[in-house]
Amino acid sequence: MNAPETAADPRSTEDEIHEHVPAGSTWAGLVFGLATLATGALVLEQGWSVNGELDPSGPRFMPVVVGALWVALAAAYVAGMAMNLVRRTVPDSVERFDHIPRVLFLIVLLIGYAYALDPVGYIVSTAVFFVVAAAVLGSREHVRDLVVAVGIAVAVYFLFSRSLGIYLPPGVLPL
Structure with a gap:
């Protein structure tokens, strides 16, 4: 045997x-x-x-x-x-549809982000979107994700609003 x-x-x-x-x-x-x-x-x-x-x-x-x-x-x-x-080889990128629930959740999350952007504001909605999307994609470092999300959101907000003159929605934050 x-x-x-x-x-x-x-x-x-x-x-x-x-x-x-x-x-x-x-x-x-x-x-x-x-x-x-x-x-x-x-x-x-x-x-x-x-x-x-x-x-x-x-x-x-x-x-x-x-x-x-x-x-x-x-x-x-x-x-x-x-x-x-x-x-006659199958590429690694061709997979079964194992990730469809994640993809659908990310699509719903993106739609929610678009609706939350104006009333909640760019910084808060972007940071929340980033952290939740990272968790859905498998990240278990939530503190790191939060720090990176807030840092990127604040940096982009001030880059656009102060340097480029393109004002993103401030929302609930008095900016």
Whole structure:
């Protein structure tokens, strides 16, 4: 009799993971990549159609830059998916839908953040959003998350309001 494989054997764990991934997952990644590439090409084409010069202060510059970067990243993704298809391997990024409850909770959290932004204020709602999102994504360092969240929210608030003249909602804080 053969000895049972243990979880310490990396090949057995990898085989178990790939065993449960549907065969069409590589095709789904390729189709997604092609759709993303087409969307990037549309953004780039629309950016070029904006009237004006292509200088950094003009209205065409950022749409063209974003479109070009989008196309480059999507092309790299499509190339990677095509290579996986040729090699007949399943990429690590193709997983079962284990994370759907987290994703749905984050979407609801983001909608709540958008509604809380004006009445509660940018600093408070952003800090709460950051801490709760970190916890949903698996962080167990809540004090660290709170310190980082408040620090980033305050820094961004003052950067926008004092340096750029873009006033974010102060909400309940008298700023």
